[in-house]
Amino acid sequence: MVDMFTVFPGWLKALPRIQGLILLSVTMMGISHMVTQILVMREFLNVFYGNELVFGIILSNWLLLTGLGCYLGGFLVRPGRGIKLLVVSQVFVAMIPVLYILTIRVMPTLLFVRGELLGVDKVFLSSILLLAPYCLLTGFLLVLACELFKFGGPAVQIGRVYLMDNIGDILGGFLFSFIFVYLFNPFQTLLLVLMLNMVAAILLAIHIRKAILALAISLLLAFSCFLLLAQDLDKASTRIQFRGQELVWFGESPFGKVVVTKLGEQLTFFENRVPLFSTENTVENEEVVHYAMVQHPNPKGVLLISGGVSGTLKEILKYGGVERVDYVELDPLILEAGERFTDTLSSPKVEIHNMDGRLFVRKTGRRYDVIIVDLPDPETAQINRFFTLEFFGEIKKIMNKDGVFSISLSPSGNYVSEEKMVLNSSLYKTLKKVFSNVIVVPGGRDFFIASDRELSYGIAERLEEAGIETEYVNKYYLDGVLTPSRIRVVMESVRAETRVNRDLKPITYYYHLRYWASQ
Structure with a gap:
C-alpha cells in the first residue's frame, strides 16, 4: 500500500505555481467556511434559543444553499477564465x-418582539435569507476553483481541490475548537480568517500581474484590521442585543456566551441570551430550595446541579443541619460571573465542581439527603439527559435512605394544553418508575418532588417548625399558590397516557418539541 504522506508532498511540489496558489486559496476558504459555520451556529443559538431541531434547520439550509451555489456555478463558470x-x-x-x-446580533432587536420564542417558520425563513449570500458564493467558488485547477491539467486533479477544501475544513474546526474559542472573541477570530483569505487573494493577484488589484486588497486588509482592532465591535453589538439595560460584563466559552446586565439594582445573568437568573429574584430561589428541603427532617448532605450562583445556595444553607453542599456547574464562565458579582459561592460548606452534572452523579462516591436539579425544561437533547429513567436511577443510587429529589418544568397555569399535559405526564411516570412517592408543587414552575418517604404539601407548616426564615415562601404566599384547585389542576395534568423517558428513547424531549412548536 502506498503511504499517502510520502505521495502528498510530491504531487503538491510538482504543481505549477498557479495551481498551487489555487489550492492555497481553496484551503483558506475551507478554514473560513468551517469557522464561519461554527460562529454563525453559535450566534443563531442566541437568536433562536436553539435546540437540535433549530440546528438541523440551519444546517439543512446551509447544505441546500451551498449545493445550489455549486449547481449554479456549473452554468456560470467558463473554461480558461476566472482567476x-x-x-x-x-x-x-x-x-x-x-x-x-x-x-444576526441586531436582527432580533429590529425584527422581532424582545423575548419572542420564534416558531419553526420564522427560524427557517430567517436562516435561509441570512445564509444565502455566503453559502451561494462559497458553493460557486468551489466549482470555479475546480475549473481553474483543471485548466492545463488532467480532470482527475479536481479531486485534489476537494481534498484541500476538506483539509481546510478540518483545520478550521481544529483551530476554533482548541485555540480560537479560548483566546479570541468572534470578531477577533473572524479577523484572523479574513487575513488568511485576503493574503491568499493578494498572492493570486500578484501572480496574474494585477498590481492595482493586489494593492486595493492590501489597503482593504489594512483598513479591516484597523477597524476590527480599533473598534470593540463585540461589545458594541452585545450592547445592542441588550438595549435598555446596562451591559456589566460578558464572555465567551466553549458552551456559549454569558452576559451580565444591570437594571436599577438588579443584576441579570444570561447564557446565549436566555435569562438564567436575577439577583433580586428571591421568590424563585426560595421555591427551588424549600419545596424540596422541608420534605426531609434533617438534611445534612445536599447536591445542587446548576443554578447555585442565583442565590439558591444561600437558601440551602439556612438549614442549620446542612454540613456539605456539592454544587455542580458545567460552564466555567457562569462560575466566574458568580464570583465576580455575587457572594453566593463563598461559604466553606460549599464545594464547587466545574463538570457535567450527569458525569458527577456517576463518579461521586458521596451520598445525599436532598438532590436538587435546577435546570431549564428538556428543550435540548443535552438537558433531556437529566430527565430520563436512567438518570433518576443513578440519582437514587447516591441518595441516603428516604432521600428527596427535586426537578421542575415550566408552570402549567390554570389551563393545561394537551402538549403540556403529555410533557408533565411523561416526567411524572418516569419518576414513579424509580420513586414510591411523587408530588407536583405548582408555583413559578411545576416542581416535581420525588422520594420513597411520605411527601406533603404542608410546606408552610414545616418551614415554621424548622425555624426557616423566608421572604416570600411562607404561609401567606403558599395559601394563594397551593390552593386545592391549583393542586388538582397540576395533578390532573400528569394523567395522560404517555411513555417513560429514556436515554435512547428521549420521548420527553420530543414532547417538549411539540409543546414548543405549539406556542
Whole structure:
C-alpha cells in the first residue's frame, strides 16, 4: 500500500505555481467556511434559543444553499477564465462573515418582539435569507476553483481541490475548537480568517500581474484590521442585543456566551441570551430550595446541579443541619460571573465542581439527603439527559435512605394544553418508575418532588417548625399558590397516557418539541 504522506508532498511540489496558489486559496476558504459555520451556529443559538431541531434547520439550509451555489456555478463558470473572479470573490468570502455576525446580533432587536420564542417558520425563513449570500458564493467558488485547477491539467486533479477544501475544513474546526474559542472573541477570530483569505487573494493577484488589484486588497486588509482592532465591535453589538439595560460584563466559552446586565439594582445573568437568573429574584430561589428541603427532617448532605450562583445556595444553607453542599456547574464562565458579582459561592460548606452534572452523579462516591436539579425544561437533547429513567436511577443510587429529589418544568397555569399535559405526564411516570412517592408543587414552575418517604404539601407548616426564615415562601404566599384547585389542576395534568423517558428513547424531549412548536 502506498503511504499517502510520502505521495502528498510530491504531487503538491510538482504543481505549477498557479495551481498551487489555487489550492492555497481553496484551503483558506475551507478554514473560513468551517469557522464561519461554527460562529454563525453559535450566534443563531442566541437568536433562536436553539435546540437540535433549530440546528438541523440551519444546517439543512446551509447544505441546500451551498449545493445550489455549486449547481449554479456549473452554468456560470467558463473554461480558461476566472482567476480575477476567484480573487475578488475570495475577498467577499473574507468580509461577509463579519457582516453576518453583526446582522444576526441586531436582527432580533429590529425584527422581532424582545423575548419572542420564534416558531419553526420564522427560524427557517430567517436562516435561509441570512445564509444565502455566503453559502451561494462559497458553493460557486468551489466549482470555479475546480475549473481553474483543471485548466492545463488532467480532470482527475479536481479531486485534489476537494481534498484541500476538506483539509481546510478540518483545520478550521481544529483551530476554533482548541485555540480560537479560548483566546479570541468572534470578531477577533473572524479577523484572523479574513487575513488568511485576503493574503491568499493578494498572492493570486500578484501572480496574474494585477498590481492595482493586489494593492486595493492590501489597503482593504489594512483598513479591516484597523477597524476590527480599533473598534470593540463585540461589545458594541452585545450592547445592542441588550438595549435598555446596562451591559456589566460578558464572555465567551466553549458552551456559549454569558452576559451580565444591570437594571436599577438588579443584576441579570444570561447564557446565549436566555435569562438564567436575577439577583433580586428571591421568590424563585426560595421555591427551588424549600419545596424540596422541608420534605426531609434533617438534611445534612445536599447536591445542587446548576443554578447555585442565583442565590439558591444561600437558601440551602439556612438549614442549620446542612454540613456539605456539592454544587455542580458545567460552564466555567457562569462560575466566574458568580464570583465576580455575587457572594453566593463563598461559604466553606460549599464545594464547587466545574463538570457535567450527569458525569458527577456517576463518579461521586458521596451520598445525599436532598438532590436538587435546577435546570431549564428538556428543550435540548443535552438537558433531556437529566430527565430520563436512567438518570433518576443513578440519582437514587447516591441518595441516603428516604432521600428527596427535586426537578421542575415550566408552570402549567390554570389551563393545561394537551402538549403540556403529555410533557408533565411523561416526567411524572418516569419518576414513579424509580420513586414510591411523587408530588407536583405548582408555583413559578411545576416542581416535581420525588422520594420513597411520605411527601406533603404542608410546606408552610414545616418551614415554621424548622425555624426557616423566608421572604416570600411562607404561609401567606403558599395559601394563594397551593390552593386545592391549583393542586388538582397540576395533578390532573400528569394523567395522560404517555411513555417513560429514556436515554435512547428521549420521548420527553420530543414532547417538549411539540409543546414548543405549539406556542
